[in-house]
Amino acid sequence: MSEEEQPSPTDLAKLVSDSVEDLLHDAGVVPNLEPMTPREAVNEYFKVRDLKPKTKNKHESSLGFFVDWGENVAGISEMNFLSGSDLKDYRVWRREESSEQVDELSPKTEETEQKIVRKFIKVCGTFDAVRPGLHEHVLIPDLDDEDEVRNTVLDSETVKQILEHLRKYEYATREHVIWELFASAGPRLGGIRSLDVDDYERGDSGPYLKLRHRPDTETTLKNGKDGERNVFISESLAEVLDDYIKDQREDSEDKFGREPLLSSKQGRLAESTIRNYVYAWTRPCVLGRGCPYGKDPDECKAAQRNNWASQCPGSLSPHPIRKGYITQELNSGVLMEHLSDRCDVSEKILEKHYDKRTEAEKMATRKEAMQALTRLEPGYGEK
Known part of the structure; x- marks a missing residue:
């Protein structure tokens, strides 16, 4: 599969009805909007919103990640070039790469973050910083009541x-x-x-x-x-x-x-x-x-x-590959401390997010590892 070239005029004509926004974005064409950086847009957002201190703090924290992504990851110089595809990239980055505290945001946290971003983009539309209706591209995940840990793994x-x-x-x-x-x-x-x-x-x-x-x-x-x-x-x-x-x-x-x-x-x-x-x-x-x-x-x-x-609803980002790799290694008996060093993730996170083995399976893995060691060296009290 070779690197994609720009679409031909025929392809554009065929697909334009379904992807006007992305096609305009690819071509660098934007409506008559106000030029505004992500940071300027966030500042303007807080000027027009009357938020209680606790809510404002939460929004400042959330939108700080958006500014960081826009300036340092995506290179978004003006909000009017922002597309639906960009917003999906932001969602993935925020979920999988932005936090130093966790390996991946929980679905509940992601839901909260996406709701704030959706409101932000909607308000940006009122002062012509983004295309009308762009906020509809900010998807909010559907959650179960006990949906605390994401289980998407590429098999x-x-x-x-x-x-x-x-x-x-x-x-x-x-x-x-x-x-x-x-x-x-x-x-x-x-x-x-x-x-x-x-x-x-x-x-x-x-x-x-x-x-x-x-x-x-x-x-x-x-x-x-x-x-x-x-x-x-x-x-x-x-x-x-x-x-x-x-x-x-x-x-x-x-x-x-x-x-x-x-x-x-x-x-x-x-x-x-x-x-x-x-x-x-x-x-x-x-x-x-x-x-x-x-x-x-x-x-x-x-x-x-x-x-x-x-x-495509079935396509996956890189993180499920990482989860699949780590899960497979754990199931094969690789020690958590070794995987922790190799994959730069704490043992606590490994246990919570990756280790899906039952207690019986964990015991069987420990048994196999210890038996392998005793075949190489005498056990305690056997020398």
């Missing part, structure tokens, strides 16, 4: 099918490398985007990746310096990286003179592009599994273009 069989296809038909392409990194090491999106070519090494003890926090050159890890670590990788993944760097990688530097591992002609690959590669390959129709939502792929806009893949 191992689907990942296997995707990787088999990429290894056969898209070997050592950028998409292939991205999927191998997510599936083989369980990193966050920001972690793999931060990698430079020099962060991949073949040491005496085997190949590994160096994850480093470099805020001065605009690549950060979620937990800052505390998240820095070396992550060993398999020889098979190392061979893919070797072939990618040799034959497929775009030979470019970012604006700081660094050589990103995941590069484009413009420099370092954008987070939204990495995310789109995951959305694209998790659409159920991509590998011939049909559409569970009853749509004709020839007429479905989410099936026609990769940068609309996120509009």
